[in-house]
Amino acid sequence: MPNLSVFNNVTLDGYFSGEGGDLRWAHAGTDDPEYQAFVADNAKGGGVLVFGRVTYQMMAGWWPTPAAAQMDPVVASRMNALPKVVFSRTLTKAEWANTTLVRGDASGEIRRRKAADGPDMVILGSGRLVAALAREGLIDEYQLLVNPVVLGKGRTMFEGLERPLSLALAESRAFRNGKVFFRYSAEAAGS
Numbered sequence: 001m002p003n004l005s006v007f008n009n010v011t012l013d014g015y016f017s018g019e020g021g022d023l024r025w026a027h028a029g030t031d032d033p034e035y036q037a038f039v040a041d042n043a044k045g046g047g048v049l050v051f052g053r054v055t056y057q058m059m060a061g062w063w064p065t066p067a068a069a070q071m072d073p074v075v076a077s078r079m080n081a082l083p084k085v086v087f088s089r090t091l092t093k094a095e096w097a098n099t100t101l102v103r104g105d106a107s108g109e110i111r112r113r114k115a116a117d118g119p120d121m122v123i124l125g126s127g128r129l130v131a132a133l134a135r136e137g138l139i140d141e142y143q144l145l146v147n148p149v150v151l152g153k154g155r156t157m158f159e160g161l162e163r164p165l166s167l168a169l170a171e172s173r174a175f176r177n178g179k180v181f182f183r184y185s186a187e188a189a190g191s
Helices: 033-043 053-060 066-071 073-081 106-115 127-135
Strands: 004-011 048-052 084-087 099-102 121-124 141-147 168-174 180-185
Touching: 004 127, 033 073, 048 053, 048 127, 053 084, 066 073, 084 106, 106 127, 121 127
Parallel strands: 004 121, 004 141, 048 084, 048 121, 084 099
Antiparallel strands: 141 180, 168 180
16 A cells, blocks of 8 residues: 655745745755665655646656756656656646546545555645645655745645644654754654
């Protein structure tokens, strides 16, 4: 049975996106070699990438470009090669390689995929999708890369969550650039 995880950058004050979708803060500190190795190693994993429309359009506008391939060849190669699912009520087509567009019920589609044999799935960005699937108890693991920045305002991944979400720490790792990676399990916390 495939697992569903989330991987997101967040700020110290809990935002995954600044005002107007600003993500520049998430790209600071990339000159740390240990952090660069972590990102490259993380990109080597398999599975299915899962997106909401906004994140999908942002990623599809960057990773297939020659600039992305030159700047970060390992990550660009994996992002382009991996199978992808985008949930959207407004997109009519998804042109990024290996993408399936799902216009229906995200929770139902994720339940169907989790019940079948197949690869693990990871949601990148996609705050509304994360919140919707978290409400349904469909996310098995949360991987958060906390960035040493405070925005004061922005968007959290958990907007609209109606009950507390208890998680169990499974792993943590600090980098010299000040970023700290946390991996939390929903199942281990008995939530």
